[in-house]
Amino acid sequence: ILFCRFFFCRCREPLPKCMSVDELWRAKQLYDSAFHPDTGDxxxxxxxxxAQVPMNMLITGGMMAFYKSTPAVIFWQWLNQSFNALVNYTNRSGDASLSDKQLLTSYVFATGGAVATALGLNKALKNGPPLIGRLVPFAAVAAANCVNIPFMxxxxxxxxxxxxxxxxxRLGNxxxxxxxxxxxxxxxxxAMATPGMVLTPFVMNHLERRGTLCRYPWATLPIQVALLGVCLTFATPLACAVFKQKAEIRFSDLEPELKEKLEKKLGKDIPYILFFNKGL
Incomplete structure (x- = not known):
């Protein structure tokens, strides 16, 4: 409530004595993390x-622990792309809405692409080194991101x-x-997925060669989940910091029809740099 009053209503009332500036900024951070910046929903x-770190720890850990069985590959890739589809829709840019048909089409293409990539690579690398096989989930995730995000x-x-x-x-779309x-x-x-999904296979392959996983087979999943958790804890905020949510675009890079429209509307007051919410 206080955040809305001070930042949205732009109220000039002083802060309550019971609240510090740090507490107000904490309220702003909580609000920004829970509400969409464009729609306000x-x-x-x-x-x-x-939710990226805890959810990806569990899902990615399952994908990397059960990468050899075809039913397991299908299940974990389906679960991962279902989660990704929800994340991509939740963190979309702007106030655009998708129809149920568009959502279903996007979901089917993304999930099908991930499953097909994983199964195809598993079949092609069936007789390859164990380390290469452990990297298959990463290749499938990277390929699926290239499909899932644009479709969603x-x-x-x-x-x-x-x-x-x-x-x-707001100047236009x-x-x-x-x-x-x-x-x-x-x-x-x-970038978020790379450290955990590339480093973890090397560690697990080393433990397998030493016989550790043979002596303690129950430890495979917990070790992978823990390693992924550590990597994601650092990789997620770093990737978000490098690729800022409030992105920039030069006026000269806009499409010709929009540039023409803005030139007529703004005249000589056209800004060199414009801003937009790229989503997360």
Missing amino acids: KMNIIGRMS RAQELRDGTPIYDQNDN SKAAAQSGIKQVICSRI
């Missing part, structure tokens, strides 16, 4: 970025995403900004 708790945010590619000047004045934002999100998601 409260986001699904599992789809928030704060296809509306932005068609209609564009809102762009703003430095004073947060840009397809070029949407394309840039989606590319950045794909790179960000792959």
Whole structure:
């Protein structure tokens, strides 16, 4: 409530004596993490970025522990892409909405692409080194991100995403900004997954060669989940920091029709740099 009063209503009332500036900023952080920056809607708790570490620890751990069995590959890839689809929709850019048909199409393509990639690589590398086999889930996840994110945010590619000047004045919708934002999100998601899904196979392969996993087979899943948890704890905020949610785009990089429209509207006051929410 206090955050809304001070930041949205722009009330000039002083802070209550019982609340410090640090507590107000803490309230702002909580609000920003729970509500969509463009629509203002409260986001699904599992789809928030704060759920990335615990959810990915469990799902990715399962994908990497049970990568040899075909039914297990299908199940874990389906579960992972179901989670990713929810995250991608929850953290979409702008106020675009998808129809049930678009959501279903996006979900089927993304899940099918991930499962097909994982099964195809498993079959092709069946007689390859164990370490290569352990890296198959990472390849499937990277490939699926390239499919899942654009499909779940296809509306932005068609209609564009809102762009703003430095004073947060909305100037229109840009397809070029949407394309840039989606590319950045794909790179960000792959960057989040890379440390855990690449480092963990090397550690597990080393433990397997030493015979540790043969003596303690029950430890395979807990060890992988713990390693992934450590990697994701650092990789997730780092990837979000490198690929900032409030992205920038130069006026010269906008599509011609939008540039022409803004030139007529703003004249000589056209900003060199514009801003947009790329999503997470």
